[in-house]
Amino acid sequence: MKKTYFIIITVALWAMSCKKSELNIANPNQPTTQQFWQTANDAQLGVNAIYSTYHRAGLSRWMHFLTIIRADEGFSTSPAPWIRNYYDLFNYENYNDGLITSLWYDCYTGINRCNQVLDNVPAINMDNTQKQQLLGEAKFMRGLFYYTLALHYGNVPVILHVPKPSEYYPSTTPQDGVYAQAAQDFTDATTALPATYDASNKGRATKGAAYAMLGKVYMQQRKWQQAKDALQWLAEGPGASNYNLVANYRDNFIETTENNSESVFEFQNAANPIDAFDNDAGDGDPNHTPDKLNYGTSIPPFFAPRPIGFTDGQAFRWVVWEFLKESQTNGQRDPRVAATFLYDSTDVRGPNFTLVYGQTWTSRAYSNDLNDPIAVATNRTVYWRKFLDDATMNGEVFHSGNNYRYLRYADVLLLYAEALNALGQTTQAYTFVDKVRVRAGLKTLTAAMPGLSQQAFLTQLKHERITELSGEGHRWEDLIRWGDLSASLSSKDPAFVNFKTGKNEVLPIPQFDLDNNPNLKQNPGY
Structure with a gap:
C-alpha cells in the first residue's frame, strides 16, 4: 500500500512538473535572441558588448604578461610561482590553468559576440549606412580576436557563425589560415568603417585602425608588399592627415590625454568607483549587478612597485x-x-x-x-x-x-619603414623612422646613419622599436616576425634558457577544449 501511494504521489508531482514546463512566459529581464535583435538600438548595444570584452581579465590583465613579461624585455619576481612559471619561465604545468586559458576564452567570448552581430544585424530594418558601420566594427573586432589567438596559440578553430547547441566547434585551423581570416575581416572593415567619428563615439574602430591591423597581420606573415599597401593608407595615403605624433611622448600613457592624434586604436578603460579589490566585478563575473560594473584595467597594480x-x-x-x-x-x-x-x-x-x-x-x-x-x-x-x-x-x-593605446601612429610608421626595407626600398624607409626620432629629440637617421644596407637598416629598426615601444606589448610579435625567438635570448633574459624552438612560440591549447572537442589538436611539443 505504501508503495502504491508513493508511486501515485510521484506520478502526480511529475504531471504537475510537466504542466509547469509547458508554460511559455517570457522573462522581461532576460530577453531571448529572437526578442532582442529587432531595432537599430539592439544592433548598437550588440556591438557595444563586443568592445566590453576587453575588460575581462584575460585581455585587460594577463595578455600584457604574455606580450611583455614572456618576451626578453621583462621578467617576473612574483611571489606567486604560477605567474613566473607560465609568463616568464616557459613552464606550463597545467594546460587548464586560468593564466593560460583566460585569453583563449576571452577571445572566443568576443568572437561569439561578433558572430551574433554578424548573424543577426543584417536582417534588422535600419539605416543602411549605420548598419554597414556596425557590421564593419564587428568584423574589425573579430579580426582582432583572431589575430590575438593566432599570435599566442597558433593553430585554433575558426568560427564564423554562432554555433548551434548540437554542433562541435570546427577542427583546428593552421595559424596561417587564422591570420588569413583576420586579414579578410580587416579588409572587409576597411570598406565599411569611417575614417573618423564625432567626440561622442571616440574609441570606435576606424578605417585607419582596420588598415593598420591588416598591415600587422601581413607583417607577421612576412607578406611585405601586402603589408606596405595596407599601412600606406596611414603613412602617406588618404588617412595620413588624420594622425600625427603628439609633441609630448608621455601623453600616450596618461589618462588625461587619451584618444589623441597619435591614437589609431586604444582599449577604452573607464574607471568606476567600486570595490578596488573586486576586479572581476562586471563583465568577468556572471553574477554581477548593474551597479557593480568594472570597465577599467587591473594591470597597474600588477606592474606597480x-x-x-x-x-x-x-x-x-x-x-x-x-x-x-x-x-x-x-x-x-x-x-x-x-x-x-x-x-x-x-x-x-x-x-x-x-x-x-x-x-x-x-x-x-x-x-x-x-x-x-x-x-x-x-x-x-x-x-x-x-x-x-x-x-x-x-x-x-x-x-x-x-586607456591602453594598442595601436599608436609611431608603431605604424616603424612597421611601414620595415615593410619598405624588406622590399628593398631602404632609402624611402628613412623618412618614416626620422619622424619618430625627431619627436624624441634625436638626430634624424638620415643624418646619423645614411646609406645603411638592408640588413643594417633592419638591425637599426630593432633598436628603434625597443626604444619607442618597449613595455607596450609589441616585443613578442616583433621577435617572432624577425625570427629572433630562441634560447640565445638567455643572454638578455635568463628565462630563455628554457625556451624550446618549435614549441614555445605558442601556448598550449586548453585541455578542457581538447577533451570536449575531438576535432581539435594540441600544439606541437605539448
Missing part, C-alpha cells in the same frame, strides 16, 4: 641601456626613458630626485628589494611605467581608467 602594487612584472636593465646609446641633439637624455621606466634615475639627477608615487626612490629603497633577485645581484631594479597611474594618483586600483 611595492608597496603600491604587487610587482609581478618588471623590466630588465638592458632595455634602459638601449635608450642610453644615443642622446638628443641638445645633448640631453632621450625623454622616452622617464616615460617608460621607474628606476633609480627616472629623474636624470638620480635617486634622491626620482619620485615614485610622491616619494623619492632613495626613501623607498627599491634598489635593495629582496624580492627581486636580479636587483640584488646588480643593484638595478627597474619597473615599467607606461601602464601606471602615477601621473594622476599616489596609488593604484584594480579598475584603472587609463
